[in-house]
Amino acid sequence: MTAARVPALRHLISCQSRALRASNQRRWAQVHDVRFLATTQQPRNILEKYREKLDRKAREEGHANIDSLKAAYADKIKNLRKETDAVTAPLRGATPSTQASPSPPPPPPPPSAAAASSSPSSATASPTIAQQKQEQQKQQSPSPTGLKPLSAILDLTKASTLPVAELTAIWRLHHAARPNSLCAVVPAATFATMEALARQNPQFVLPVPHPEQGAEMHFLQWTWDPPTRSATVLFTQLAEYKARGEFAAPHTTVSHYKDLMDRGNEGGDGGDGVVLMQGTVLEDRGVKADDARWLVMCLQRFYGGWDGVGGEMGKERAEERRRLLEWFGRGDSRFSVEKLMEEAERMG
CATH class of the missing domain: 1.10.1220 (Arc Repressor Mutant)
Known part of the structure; x- marks a missing residue:
């Protein structure tokens, strides 16, 4: 099975590591401002036109x-x-002030209020209040990435006290109605291992096997968003990424919320911290939800999520997966698609 896939994969991933490192260079295109070209033409005489x-x-x-x-x-x-x-x-004779419905200007503050605002005690209190308001606005403002915080999805106070089994059931039920959604509850210790490797190797490639077509390669990239305490993985077809670089559109986005990693120390049921994962598979991108689930499983496996499973043989395989991850990140010539496929096929 592996031998039938190798020729196509070699053609698809030739010089892959060097291409991926070079793909971060922006590709510029010359763009003409159509509005400028249209509005700078000389108007034709109406009589001549008709x-x-x-x-x-x-x-x-x-x-x-x-x-x-x-x-x-x-x-x-x-x-x-x-x-x-x-x-x-009426429109031609209107001034800007009459075209809009003006609101009456606020009345000037009374002399007593003006005097109070210039008093030393008031000057000391005003900055404190302003600082408090700024801090509140900062806490309530959404992330620049547009990612919704976990507190907008769950009641974190209640979630921190629920047993893992009950929290898992609630999290899955929340995503059950959306067929293109992904979700998981990852033990805190497992995710800590994954995140440590991800910070060292934030980019990697993973295969999705297709019985009729061999396999399709996908590029993944980790990103972190401190305002929402989340780590997000973006999955993109490798061909799309090689063609468009950083402008390539991901087909699947998977976010890991770390708000409950330490919940066992905050009244939970004893050191049972978890990371809640949710993802979305975008439509019309040529990727099915089952393919995205496979990629998430591969992600967990290659980033240490399954370390320690399978005894001595499992440890040997985990070490081989880690070497592939590091070789790819360094552009080491020892990385090969054949070895990547072999490790991925052991999941099937």
């Missing part, structure tokens, strides 16, 4: 030329202009 139609109209109504046609319609044109002027006169 001369052919006016000539045809004059002949149809038995007039010798356009001037004769204009004379025949002079009264009608004059009345139409009067009606138009009557409608537009």
Whole structure:
């Protein structure tokens, strides 16, 4: 099975490590401002623009030329202009202050209030209040990435006291209605191992096997968002990433919320910290939800999530996966797609 896939994969991933490192260079395209080109053209004379139609109209109504046609319609044109002027006169005569519905200016503060604001005690208190408001706004403001914090999804106070089994059931139920969603509850210790490797190797490639077509390679990248205490993984088809670099659009986004990693120390049921994972598979990107689930499983396996499973043989395989991860990150020539496929196929 592996031998049948290797030729196509070699062609797809040739010089892959060097290409991925070089793909961070921006690719610039020359863009013309269509609005500028359209608005800077010289306007054509209206009479010249419609001369052919006016000539045809004059002949149809038995007039010798356009001037004769204009004379025949002079009264009608004059009345139409009067009606138009009557409608537009209020708008032409309006000033900016009358076009908008003005609100009355706030009344000036009374002398007593002005004197109080300049007193030493007031000057000392005002910055403190302002600082408190700024701090509150900072805490309530959304992340620049647009990612919703976990506190907007769950009641963290209640979630921190629930047993893991009950919290897992609630988290899965929350995502059950969306067929293109992914979710998982990861033990805190497991995710800590994954995150440590991710910070050292934030980029990697993973295969998705297709029985009819061999396998398709996907590029992944870790990012971190301190405001939401989350770590997000973006999955993109490797061909898309090689073509567009950092401008490539991911097909799947998986976010890990770390708010409950220490919940066992905050009244939970004894050191049972967890990381809540949720993801979304975008439609019309050529990737099915089952393919995305496979990628998440591979992600966990190659980033140490399954270390220690399988006894001595499992330790040997975990070490081999870690070497592949590090070789890819360093651009080491010992990294090969064949070895990557072998490790991925052991999951099947």
